Amino acid sequence: MDTALGAPPLFAVDEITKTFRSRQSLWDRLRGQPLPIVRALNGVTLEVARGETLGIVGESGCGKSTLARCLVRLYDVDEGRIRFEGGDVSTLKGQARRQFNRRVQMIFQDPFGSLNPRMTVGQILGEALRVHRMRPAAEIALRMQELLDLVRLPPDSLDRRPHAFSGGQRQRIGIARALALEPDCLVADELVSALDVSVQAQVVNLLLDLQSQLDLTILFVAHDLRLVRHISHRVAVMYLGQVVEVAPAEALFSNPRHPYTRSLLQAVPSLDPTQRRAQAAVLGELPSPLAIPSGCAFHPRCPHAIDRCRQERPRLRRGQGSGEAACHLADSLPAWRNEAPA
Amino acid sequence: MSAGALPFEPAKATPTRRRKLALPGALIAGLLILAFSLTLAFFPSLFAPFDPLKFDYKAILKPPSLAHPFGTDNFGRDMLSRTIHAYTLDMQIAFFATIVPMLAGTAIGTIVGYYGGLLETLFGRLVDGVITFPFIVLVIAIVAVLGPGLANMYVAIGLVGWVFYARLVAGEMKVQKRLDYADAGRVMGYGDMRIAFRHLLPNAVSPALVYWMTDMALCILLGTSLGYLGLGAQPPAAEWGVLIAGGKNFFTTAWWISIFPGIAIVLTGLGFSLLGNGLAELMKVKR
Amino acid sequence: MSTLLSVSGLTTRLLTPAGLLAAVEDVDFTLDERDSLGLVGESGSGKSVTMRSLLRLLPQRAEVEGSVRWRGRELVGLPENALRALRGREIAMIFQEPMSALNPVLRIGLQIEESLKVHTDLDRAGRRARAVELLALTGIPTPERRLDDFPHQFSGGMRQRAMIAIALAASPALLLADEPTTALDVTIQDQILHLLARLRREMGMAMILVTHDLAVVAESCERVAVMYAGRIVERGTVRQVFAAPRHPYTLGLLRSVPDGDRPRQKLRSIEGTPPGLGNRTRGCAFQPRCGFATAQCATDRPPLADIAPGHAAACWQAGRLTDLSREAA
Numbered sequence: 022m023d024t025a026l027g028a029p030p031l032f033a034v035d036e037i038t039k040t041f042r043s044r045q046s047l048w049d050r051l052r053g054q055p056l057p058i059v060r061a062l063n064g065v066t067l068e069v070a071r072g073e074t075l076g077i078v079g080e081s082g083c084g085k086s087t088l089a090r091c092l093v094r095l096y097d098v099d100e101g102r103i104r105f106e107g108g109d110v111s112t113l114k115g116q117a118r119r120q121f122n123r124r125v126q127m128i129f130q131d132p133f134g135s136l137n138p139r140m141t142v143g144q145i146l147g148e149a150l151r152v153h154r155m156r157p158a159a160e161i162a163l164r165m166q167e168l169l170d171l172v173r174l175p176p177d178s179l180d181r182r183p184h185a186f187s188g189g190q191r192q193r194i195g196i197a198r199a200l201a202l203e204p205d206c207l208v209a210d211e212l213v214s215a216l217d218v219s220v221q222a223q224v225v226n227l228l229l230d231l232q233s234q235l236d237l238t239i240l241f242v243a244h245d246l247r248l249v250r251h252i253s254h255r256v257a258v259m260y261l262g263q264v265v266e267v268a269p270a271e272a273l274f275s276n277p278r279h280p281y282t283r284s285l286l287q288a289v290p291s292l293d294p295t296q297r298r299a300q301a302a303v304l305g306e307l308p309s310p311l312a313i314p315s316g317c318a319f320h321p322r323c324p325h326a327i328d329r330c331r332q333e334r335p336r337l338r339r340g341q342g343s344g345e346a347a348c349h350l351a352d353s354l355p356a357w358r359n360e361a362p363a
Numbered sequence: 364m365s366a367g368a369l370p371f372e373p374a375k376a377t378p379t380r381r382r383k384l385a386l387p388g389a390l391i392a393g394l395l396i397l398a399f400s401l402t403l404a405f406f407p408s409l410f411a412p413f414d415p416l417k418f419d420y421k422a423i424l425k426p427p428s429l430a431h432p433f434g435t436d437n438f439g440r441d442m443l444s445r446t447i448h449a450y451t452l453d454m455q456i457a458f459f460a461t462i463v464p465m466l467a468g469t470a471i472g473t474i475v476g477y478y479g480g481l482l483e484t485l486f487g488r489l490v491d492g493v494i495t496f497p498f499i500v501l502v503i504a505i506v507a508v509l510g511p512g513l514a515n516m517y518v519a520i521g522l523v524g525w526v527f528y529a530r531l532v533a534g535e536m537k538v539q540k541r542l543d544y545a546d547a548g549r550v551m552g553y554g555d556m557r558i559a560f561r562h563l564l565p566n567a568v569s570p571a572l573v574y575w576m577t578d579m580a581l582c583i584l585l586g587t588s589l590g591y592l593g594l595g596a597q598p599p600a601a602e603w604g605v606l607i608a609g610g611k612n613f614f615t616t617a618w619w620i621s622i623f624p625g626i627a628i629v630l631t632g633l634g635f636s637l638l639g640n641g642l643a644e645l646m647k648v649k650r
Numbered sequence: 651m652s653t654l655l656s657v658s659g660l661t662t663r664l665l666t667p668a669g670l671l672a673a674v675e676d677v678d679f680t681l682d683e684r685d686s687l688g689l690v691g692e693s694g695s696g697k698s699v700t701m702r703s704l705l706r707l708l709p710q711r712a713e714v715e716g717s718v719r720w721r722g723r724e725l726v727g728l729p730e731n732a733l734r735a736l737r738g739r740e741i742a743m744i745f746q747e748p749m750s751a752l753n754p755v756l757r758i759g760l761q762i763e764e765s766l767k768v769h770t771d772l773d774r775a776g777r778r779a780r781a782v783e784l785l786a787l788t789g790i791p792t793p794e795r796r797l798d799d800f801p802h803q804f805s806g807g808m809r810q811r812a813m814i815a816i817a818l819a820a821s822p823a824l825l826l827a828d829e830p831t832t833a834l835d836v837t838i839q840d841q842i843l844h845l846l847a848r849l850r851r852e853m854g855m856a857m858i859l860v861t862h863d864l865a866v867v868a869e870s871c872e873r874v875a876v877m878y879a880g881r882i883v884e885r886g887t888v889r890q891v892f893a894a895p896r897h898p899y900t901l902g903l904l905r906s907v908p909d910g911d912r913p914r915q916k917l918r919s920i921e922g923t924p925p926g927l928g929n930r931t932r933g934c935a936f937q938p939r940c941g942f943a944t945a946q947c948a949t950d951r952p953p954l955a956d957i958a959p960g961h962a963a964a965c966w967q968a969g970r971l972t973d974l975s976r977e978a979a
Contacts, residue, residue, distance in 0.1 A: 222919030251908030
C-alpha cells in the first residue's frame with residue numbers, strides 16, 4: 022500500500038503522549054514521594070493511509086491499547102496531535118466528537134463485557150441506526166437483516182440476548198454494531214485474542230472480507246505476531262509507549278531492523294518441531310512503564326546496545342529498506358536470518 | 364481476494380434450550396403474601412365483619428371468640444376489622460414513603476456514579492454525614508420540627524431515605540462504567556444521558572430495587588413506630604402502630620389488642636423481604 | 651526407559667447444573683521417565699480436566715473412572731491422604747495464574763521453604779540455602795534478596811519462575827503444567843519454555859503440558875495428544891503429528907494458525923463451534939464440523955487406532971487424510 026498518492030493520510034498521529042496517575046500508598050504519600058506516573062504513550066508518531074490495514078503489535082504495557090483508545094477519542098491525549106483527514110480531532114467534544122465517532126469505530130476485546138447483557142441484538146443494532154438516523158424508521162428492520170447477513174449471523178438473532186451466543190458470535194455482533202454506522206475506519210483492539218484458535222480464523226476471515234467489500238481502513242491491535250502479519254498491509258511495533266519500527270508487513274517480517282522486533286519474532290514459538298532454538302530469544306523482564314529506561318527504552322535487554330543507546334533516544338527514521346526504525350544501529354546490525362541456530 | 368474463495372457457511376447460533384421460566388420460590392411466596400396484603404388494603408370492607416371505628420360498649424375487651432376472632436378493644440371495636448382496615452393505611456405508608464426516595468435516589472446515584480469526580484467526593488461526604496445518625500433518629504428529629512402527621516412523616520423519610528438508594532446505585536454504576544460496553548456506547552457516539560440511563564442503569568439498578576422491597580418493610584415498621592410514638596398516623600385511624608399503642612396499657616389483661624396487629628406487621632414485612640430476595644434471584648443477568 | 655505413568659479408560663464426570671456430565675471420556679496414554687507430553691485442545695476439550703483427574707485435583711464434585719497407574723500403583727480409588735503424599739513430592743503442578751497459586755501475604759522464600767519442609771528432611775539453614783538455589787535455578791537474579799519479597803513485588807514472569815521453584819522443591823519425577831505461559835507475554839513465554847526445557851534436562855523430570863497453543867507444544871514437548879470434546883483424537887510424536895496430521899481436527903487447527911508465508915490470505919478456519927458438555931453425539935464428535943465426513947462418521951465413533959508405530963488417530967479416514975486434504979487444496 023503506497024501512501025504517496027498525494028492524498029493526506031486518513032490518520033496522522035503526531036508525537037502523542039498519554040500518562041496515567043498510578044495509585045500510591047498512604048505511607049508513600051506521607052513520606053512525600055512523588056505520585057507514580059505510568060507513561061502509557063511516550064511520543065507516538067504514526068500515519069494510517071485510507072484503505073490499508075495497519076497492524077499494531079507489542080507486549081503488555083507497550084501502549085497499543087491506549088493508542089487505540091486515544092484514536093477513537095475514548096481517552097484525551099496529554100500532548101501531541103491526532104489529525105483525521107487533515108483536521109485536528111484531539112480535542113473534539115460533544116456533537117463534533119459524536120460525528121467523528123460515526124466515521125471511526127471500535128471493536129472491543131472482551132466478547133462478554135462489550136455487549137450490554139440486557140439488550141437484544143435487535144435493540145443493540147436498532148439503537149445505533151436510530152440515534153445516528155442512518156435509515157428512515159421504515160427501513161431499519163431491513164437494514165438490521167443486512168447487517169446480520171454481512172457478519173454472517175443467523176437471521177433469527179435479533180431477538181436474542183448476548184448470552185445466547187458463543188464468543189466468536191458475540192464478536193460478530195460487536196462488528197455489526199460498528200458497521201451499522203457505516204464507518205470509514207475500524208479500530209479492532211485484540212479482536213480475537215479471547216477466542217479459540219479455530220474460531221479466531223473465522224473472525225479474521227470475516228474482517229478480511231469486510232475490508233474488501235466495504236473499503237474499510239482497519240487498525241488491527243494485537244499481541245499475536247503471526248496474526249498481525251497475516252492480516253496487515255503495514256505493521257507498527259510498539260515497546261514501552263513508543264513505535265520502534267513501522268514497515269510494510271512483508272519487509273518487517275522478512276527483514277526486521279529493530280533489535281526488539283527481531284527478539285519478538287524469534288520468541289514466537291514455531292509450529293515446526295525441528296526448528297527449536299537452544300536459547301531464549303531475549304533475556305530480561307519487561308521494564309515497568311512506571312520507570313522507563315533512559316535513552317532507547319530497549320537498551321537494557323538489547324544485545325547490541327552501545328553507550329549512545331543509554332543516553333540518546335533514537336527517533337523513527339528511514340534507512341535501507343522500505344520502513345522506519347527507531348534504532349541508532351538499524352543500518353549496521355548483522356543480517357537477519359530467522360532460523361534456529363544449529 | 365473474493366468473498367467466495369472458500370466455502371463459508373454462516374455460523375449457527377448456539378441452540379438454547381427454551382427453558383421454562385422458573386420463578387424463584389421466594390418470589391412466589393412473597394408475591395402471594397403481598398397479593399393477600401394488597402387485596403385487604405384495597406377492599407377492607409369486603410373482609411372486615413364490623414366497622415373499624417364503631418364503638419360497642421356491650422363488647423369491651425372481649426377475648427377472641429367466634430363473633431370477634433381477634434377480640435375487641437377497650438371501646439368494643441372489633442380488632443379483626445381494625446387490623447384489616449389498617450392494611451390500607453400501612454400499605455400506603457410502605458409505598459408513598461419509599462417511592463420518592465427510591466426514584467430520586469436512583470436518578471441522583473446514576474448521575475453521581477456515571478460522572479464521578481468532584482460530584483462523587485461531595486456525595487461521599489453527604490453520605491458520611493447522614494449515616495452517622497441512626498435513620499430513625501433523623502426522621503424523628505425532622506418530624507418533630509415539621510409537626511406530627513402522615514404527610515410530614517413522608518417528607519421526613521424522603522429527605523433522608525434517598526441517600527441509601529443513591530449510594531447503592533452510584534456504587535454499582537461505577538462497576539458498570541468500567542466495562543467495555545460503556546466505552547462501546549461512547550464510541551458509538553451516544554450521549555452521556557443515554558449511556559447512563561439506558562445502558563448502564565438497567566444493569567446497575569437491581570440492588571436498589573431489592574433494597575426498595577426491604578425498605579418498604581422497614582418503612583412499615585418505622586410508620587408503626589412513629590404511630591406508636593404519636594408522631595405518625597393519628598388515632599382513631601386504624602394503623603398497626605396506633606393499634607399496638609392503644610393496647611399497651613392492657614397488655615397483661617387483653618394481649619389480643621396488640622398481638623394481632625403485630626402478627627400482621629411481621630407477615631407483611633416477611634412478604635416484602637421474600638419478594639426482595641426473589642427479585643434479586645430473578646434479575647441475575649446471564650453473561 | 652521405564653513407564654512412569656499409564657492412563658487407560660480415564661473417564662471423568664463433573665457435576666453441572668444439568669447433572670453429572672462426562673468432561674473426559676475413555677482417555678488412554680502412557681508417559682515414560684523423562685518424557686514430555688503436550689495435551690492440546692480448545693476450551694472445553696477436557697485437556698485440563700484430564701490432567702487434574704490424575705491427582706484428583708478437581709474443582710467440583712466429580713467422578714473419576716478408569717485406571718491411572720503411577721509407577722505401577724493404581725491411583726484411581728486411592729484415599730485422599732495417600733494422594734496427598736504423592737502431590738508435590740513425586741508429582742508437582744504449576745498453573746496458568748501464579749498469582750492465585752501463590753499466597754499473597756507470605757514472602758516468596760517462606761513459601762519455598764514450606765514446600766521443602768513438607769517434602770525434604772533439610773534443617774532450617776539447609777532449607778534456606780536450598781531455596782536460594784532453587785530461585786537461582788529458575789533464573790531469578792539476586793535470589794538472596796528476592797527471598798524476602800512478596801508475590802505482588804514480582805512481575806508475571808518472575809511469579810511463574812517462583813512457582814516453578816516451589817514445584818521443584820521435592821525434585822518431582824513428573825511436572826504437570828497447566829497453561830503455564832498463557833498469561834505471559836511472548837518474550838517471557840519464550841524464556842519460561844526454555845527454562846522448563848533446561849530444568850527437565852538437568853533434573854531428569856517428565857512433564858505433561860496442557861495448552862491451547864500448538865506452537866508451544868511443538869516448541870517444548872516430545873509427544874503430543876490432541877483432544878476434542880473430551881476424547882483424544884490424535885496422539886503421536888510431535889514430528890509425526892505436525893508433519894502429517896492424521897485427524898481432520900488436528901489438520902484444521904494447524905491450518906487455522908496463520909503461517910505467515912502468504913500474507914492477507916484467508917485463514918482456513920474450522921466452521922462451527924465445539925459441542926458443549928451436554929450434547930455430544932453418537933458418532934464422531936467432530937463430524938458436524940468435518941470436511942471429510944462420511945455417513946459412517948455420524949453413526950459410529952472411530953476408535954483411536956494406530957496408523958504408524960507410536961502414531962494413532964481416531965478417524966475413519968485417517969489412512970487417506972493426507973491424500974484427501976491434498977485433493978481439497
